[in-house]
Amino acid sequence: MLELEFLIIFMILGAIIAIETKDMLSSVVAVGISGLGLSLAFLFLKAPDLAITQLVVEILCLIILIRATLRRDLPFSTSGRWYFNTTVTFVFLGAFLFLSYFILKELPSFGQPLMRVSEFYLNQGKNLTKATNLVTSIILNFRAYDTLGEATVLFTAVIGVLAVVRKIGRK
Amino acid sequence: MAGSKEVEWGDIWHNPLGGKERKMLEQKNNNTSEQKNKNTLEQTESKGMSLIVKTITRLTVGLILLYGIYIVLHGHISPGGGFAGGVIIALSFIHLMLAFGKEEVLKRFSSEYITFFEGLGATLFLGIAILGFLAGYFFLDFFVDKGAPFNLFSAGNIPLYNIAIGIKVSSGLFAIFVFLVLLRVIKDKDKQ
Incomplete structure (x- = not known):
């Protein structure tokens, strides 16, 4: 690697x-x-x-x-330092790294997943869905609810852009 | 709403079938032609890029669109799928828009069409999912004969989902790009 x-x-x-x-x-x-x-x-x-x-x-x-x-x-400030913001950022970063050290120790090592659910997908996916691309067979057949949520996210993003960009109501 | 001369951006909500944007662009053309000396930069930008870019675009944009459609249709056989293919289709439209300018492209694909296809993709996806009720429950594959693997017409309703997602993603991302480009126009108009 x-x-x-x-x-x-x-x-x-x-x-x-x-x-x-x-x-x-x-x-x-x-x-x-x-x-x-x-x-x-x-x-x-x-x-x-x-x-x-x-x-x-x-x-x-x-x-x-x-x-x-x-x-x-765009306002792009290169001067001026906010000591309070920097201090808060470093404190949270330190706390995050300190806690994630203990959590990441519990995870399985890189490249060796647990393979409890995905074992079934890998073994039975091609027979059940007849799709040779297993990723597509998982995201569109076994986990189609996830894909519906993803499509909803994109739809909401487009509606959000339309709502922010509109002219009425920006007076 | 039809008699008002001041074209508001929000009109697209109230009157989705009117050619409001063409009017807005014509109005913008009049504005820029009056102040041609002031913002020649905007003027050249709205006309598109140079002749070389336009010629290359004419050659390549069809191939890019075809490649996107290929990736969408073969999503269940080879790597890719609805999302990646949809983004490639959107990139072909964006390519056209960057090369030829926004007026040329918006004359052909106005944002009403884009929002129509956006809604069509979402409705198609949900409709195929609801059609699973024919066989029993939500999101069920309703094809009895799924075909042999490695064939184009196989894998049940997965290609249909891919096509729906491809329509939705391509029109959605192109819509975001178009609205962010049109935002500049309105901001420049406000400043004047």
């Missing part, structure tokens, strides 16, 4: 560059590094469905971010 660690370092470097760059466009492009690196990581972990979706959604997000940030004077 050497390439995964290399990819993770690459993604963290991209995120740091995105924070530290003054230019907005360079920052948006640097955010894309972490997304494309995540897509490659999915490919190394043998999840091509997720890799395709992540790659395509990353491109869409980049286009929307560039259209939204380019040539618009």
Whole structure:
């Protein structure tokens, strides 16, 4: 898993560059590094469905971010530090890492899942649904309620954008 | 509502079949032609990109759309599925919009069509799910003969779900992009 660690370092470097760059466009492009690196990581972990979706959604997000940030004077403060905010952030970060150390010790190790429910899907999925792509057979047959919820989330997002962008009521 | 000259963005809710957006764009054209010297940047942007980009777009946009449809239809055989294919279809429309400008594209696909397809996709998904009641319960596969694996027409109603999700995701994401682009127009109009 050497390439995964290399990819993770690459993604963290991209995120740091995105924070530290003054230019907005360079920052948006640097955010894309972490997304494309995540897509490659999915490919190394043998999840091509997720890799395709992540790659395509990353491109869409980049286009929307560039259209939204380019040539618009967003308030982008580089001066002034809020010591209280920084202190609160570090305290919560420390508490989160301290607690997650104990929780992550209890989880099964990487690459060795428990396989209680998914055992049934892997063994019986092809016979029951006749779909050779097991991911699709799970998300659209065994777990179709989840997909209905996901579709509802997207529908709500579109309605939310329409409601925020509307002109009536913004006086 | 029909007699009002001031076209409000919220009119799309009250009168979904009127050509309000075309009117709005025409009005915007008049505004920009009056102040051509002031915002030439906006003017060139609304016309689209250069000739090279337009020519390449004419060649590639059909292939991208076809690839998205392929991924949606083969979601139960190969990696992909409704969501990924739907995003690729939306990206082909966005590609067209970035290259040719928003007027050219919104003349053909107005946002009424987009919201119609958005609702159609969601209703189709829910309708296929409710059709499971024919066989017994919600979300049940109602096909008796599911076909052989590795065939295009197989796997029961999974391809139908994929098509519904593809319609929904493509129109939904394109709708978000269109509304975020049109937001700039209204903001610029408010400033003047």
